[in-house]
Amino acid sequence: MDTFFWLASTLCLFASAFIANATPVFAAKIPVLRDWTRPVSREIFGKNKTWRGLVSGILAGAFANALLWHTGGFGAWGEFMRLYTPTEYALLGGWIALGALTGDLVESAIKRIRGLDPGASFMPWDGIDYIVGALVFLSVWYIPSIWEGIFLLLISPLLSKAANTISFFLGWKKVPY
Numbered sequence: 001m002d003t004f005f006w007l008a009s010t011l012c013l014f015a016s017a018f019i020a021n022a023t024p025v026f027a028a029k030i031p032v033l034r035d036w037t038r039p040v041s042r043e044i045f046g047k048n049k050t051w052r053g054l055v056s057g058i059l060a061g062a063f064a065n066a067l068l069w070h071t072g073g074f075g076a077w078g079e080f081m082r083l084y085t086p087t088e089y090a091l092l093g094g095w096i097a098l099g100a101l102t103g104d105l106v107e108s109a110i111k112r113i114r115g116l117d118p119g120a121s122f123m124p125w126d127g128i129d130y131i132v133g134a135l136v137f138l139s140v141w142y143i144p145s146i147w148e149g150i151f152l153l154l155i156s157p158l159l160s161k162a163a164n165t166i167s168f169f170l171g172w173k174k175v176p177y
Contacts, residue, residue, distance in 0.1 A: 009077030010148050011155070015068060016061030017134035018159060020097030021104065023060040024053030025167050045108040046118030054101055061097020066090035080142060092141065096134050103133020119175055127157025 011018075027033050036052040039045065069089040073081040081089055107129035111122050131152050135144060144152070168176035 005075040007151065009073075009075035010144075010151055012068060012073070012077045013080065013142075013144075013148075014096065014131065014134055014138075014152060016064045016093035016096045017100035017130055018156075019064045020057035020061040020100045021130040021160065022163050023057040024050070025172050027052050027056035029172065040105065044112060045105050046112055048118040049105055049108050054105075057101045058094045058097045061100070062090045062094035065093025065096075068093075095140075096138050099137025100130035100134040102137070103129040103131070106133065121175075124157065127160040128153055130160075131156040 033052050033056065037050050038052075039047050040049045040051060040054060066086060066089065069081060069084070069086045072078065084092060107122060107125045108118070110125070111118075111120065114122075116122060135149060135152065138144070164173060165176050167173040
């Protein structure tokens with residue numbers, strides 16, 4: 001039972017990163033945001049990394065943490081979470097989300113340097129870029145254990161693959177990765 005709570009608390013701690021990584025696909029479907037497609041930097045990151053995705057991902061991560069704070073938490077995640085007020089924890093969620101999206105931007109920049117097209121597969125980084133960024137940004141407040149890092153690096157590609165496959169079959173993405 002302890003292992004279950006440890007796994008669940010690790011996933012909850014990084015929920016804002018998972019949500020931020022998925023949000024840009026959903027934000028593109030929101031009518032008032034559809035036209036907000038200006039690239040962050042077409043030359044560095046490609047045309048698919050937009051301000052809409054960056055801002056909506058950060059806001060979604062902050063909102064997710066605000067909601068999670070009100071659950072009360074459990075395990076190590078609950079102990080960590082209770083160190084903060086709801087506002088501080090929401091800001092932390094936005095910070096972790098920014099880390100996740102920064103990791104994705106770095107991967108996109110590397111793809112441009114290597115001459116890969118926007119949206120092209122770049123394994124294994126496609127599934128772990130955002131979690132590496134989130135780990136780096138979170139380390140300002142909390143240094144995850146080696147086991148948390150390994151668990152996240154193993155589970156993140158699976159969660160990304162599942163979310164991307166579902167988005168592809170729903171017609172929200174052009175490619176299933």
